[in-house]
Amino acid sequence: MREVVLAEPGDFAEWRSAARGLLASGVAPEDVSWRGSAEGASLFGDDGTAAPAGAVSLPRELLEIAERVICHRDAGVPARLYRIIWRAARDRHLLARTTDAEVDWLRGADKAIRRDVHKMHAFVRFRRLGEEAGRESFAAWFEPSHRILRLTAPFFQRRFYGMNWAIITPDARAIWQDEKLVYGPGGTKGEVPDSDIVEDQWRAYYGAIFNPARVKIDAMRAEMPKKYWKNLPEAQDIAPLLAGAEARVERMREAAVSLANPLTDKWRTRVPDALTLSDDVKSLDDLARAVDHCTRCPLYCDATQGVVGEGPAAARIMVVGEQPGDQEDLQGRPFVGPAGQVLNEALEEAGLDRTRLFLTNAVKHFKFEPRGKRRLHQNPTAGEIDICRWWLDKERAFVQPDLIVTLGASALRGVTGKSASIKSMRGAVHELEGGSKLIATIHPSFLLRLPDRDRAAEERAMFVADLIRARELAD
Ligand code: URA
Numbered sequence: 001m002r003e004v005v006l007a008e009p010g011d012f013a014e015w016r017s018a019a020r021g022l023l024a025s026g027v028a029p030e031d032v033s034w035r036g037s038a039e040g041a042s043l044f045g046d047d048g049t050a051a052p053a054g055a056v057s058l059p060r061e062l063l064e065i066a067e068r069v070i071c072h073r074d075a076g077v078p079a080r081l082y083r084i085i086w087r088a089a090r091d092r093h094l095l096a097r098t099t100d101a102e103v104d105w106l107r108g109a110d111k112a113i114r115r116d117v118h119k120m121h122a123f124v125r126f127r128r129l130g131e132e133a134g135r136e137s138f139a140a141w142f143e144p145s146h147r148i149l150r151l152t153a154p155f156f157q158r159r160f161y162g163m164n165w166a167i168i169t170p171d172a173r174a175i176w177q178d179e180k181l182v183y184g185p186g187g188t189k190g191e192v193p194d195s196d197i198v199e200d201q202w203r204a205y206y207g208a209i210f211n212p213a214r215v216k217i218d219a220m221r222a223e224m225p226k227k228y229w230k231n232l233p234e235a236q237d238i239a240p241l242l243a244g245a246e247a248r249v250e251r252m253r254e255a256a257v258s259l260a261n262p263l264t265d266k267w268r269t270r271v272p273d274a275l276t277l278s279d280d281v282k283s284l285d286d287l288a289r290a291v292d293h294c295t296r297c298p299l300y301c302d303a304t305q306g307v308v309g310e311g312p313a314a315a316r317i318m319v320v321g322e323q324p325g326d327q328e329d330l331q332g333r334p335f336v337g338p339a340g341q342v343l344n345e346a347l348e349e350a351g352l353d354r355t356r357l358f359l360t361n362a363v364k365h366f367k368f369e370p371r372g373k374r375r376l377h378q379n380p381t382a383g384e385i386d387i388c389r390w391w392l393d394k395e396r397a398f399v400q401p402d403l404i405v406t407l408g409a410s411a412l413r414g415v416t417g418k419s420a421s422i423k424s425m426r427g428a429v430h431e432l433e434g435g436s437k438l439i440a441t442i443h444p445s446f447l448l449r450l451p452d453r454d455r456a457a458e459e460r461a462m463f464v465a466d467l468i469r470a471r472e473l474a475d
Helices: 012-024 060-069 077-088 101-123 149-159 197-209 217-223 233-256 265-276 284-291 326-331 338-349 382-399 408-416 444-449 453-474
Strands: 002-006 032-036 127-132 135-141 164-168 172-177 180-185 317-321 358-361 368-371 374-377 403-407 437-441
Touching: 002 012, 012 060, 012 077, 032 077, 060 077, 060 101, 077 101, 101 149, 149 164, 149 172, 149 180, 284 382, 317 338, 317 382, 317 408, 317 453, 326 338, 326 374, 338 444, 338 453, 358 382, 382 408, 403 408, 403 453, 408 437, 437 453, 444 453
Parallel strands: 002 032, 135 164, 317 358, 317 403, 403 437
Antiparallel strands: 127 135, 164 172, 172 180, 368 374
């Protein structure tokens, strides 16, 4: 029997290195005993060997799932995962076997982890600690259901790139300091101050975005389970806000009755927001708050939230897409779904660092058609793009990029205000009013739709070439 001692349960790199060694040595799952060690013992037991060369190849999707599922708190997970990769090394189609009990377990565990990650992205709340060498520093305490800190830290790194922060959980801590991310041991809630100014801002923010017309208490509890409430500054306001919700809806309805041509009830209840949509947007943060209240066109009615641009306010390159898709609408961030993945890969190939770009969309709400349980993307109309340009123009004014890269025809219209074919604009660098330059290219989702492999490879190469030109121009 081979004994593997994992020094840090939940650390994918450690498990993968052990599993690779075992797999390459042909050690069957039933001959391995996995255990975690609080003492940080060596990876292998007495008869352990380092991973031999000639590692077995496994489907990429499985490795991606394994990287998430290893974070599951169930102590049996390292062994179960090893059994699955052992089988997958002999059966390339294992993941497609939907009736297989182990695959079913794997998918369920993966879903639990993804949900936990989603919650952590949404519910971490930072407390301000002070300032060190010109950088503000913050700390947050969070208790995820699983050991997901390593999965979530890169999200906070992108979001809060310009400050120092630490996220402390019972299992581990992530520290982002002077643009370096390091991990350390778990901690206690007492290490993070109880409250501060940021907490008041969260409460004020939550009170401001709280839309009584949208309150569905069961859905809200499902989205913000009670276990998270104790660490959320705004949670103490939920009960009073809910108590006042009915009266607020009534006031909103009364204020709206005299307005002409309301499209739907939802539209009517939101009209007062439209009236307050003013030039009070003085920063990208203001803009992010204001977009979620936008009622300039009816697209907000069915979308979960408005999705604004993301990236450094001083970015030299702004990349403009069409509109948020299904994933973007749920997560509130641009380009995090399948098209985002294509874009990420192309950016990397072109030598562009996504975290240094400002990524946004021509239209800020997801337009879709419900089809069963799915939400099918619909192109925005020229009118919707033109109405939403108000927001894009604000983003352009705040960021003042040297170069704008438009992805697809909607983005091109959003930026130029005119309908032009990508073909007619591609391959040249255009001057925009206000001093920015423009490069027009295709939308990454176009590549996902091409059935012909050769054509897709050709188009992808041209897309990467456009991005390389953008990098060179900005350099
Ligand atoms: N497509 C877009 O145009 N934008 C996104 O944010 C995602 C997909």
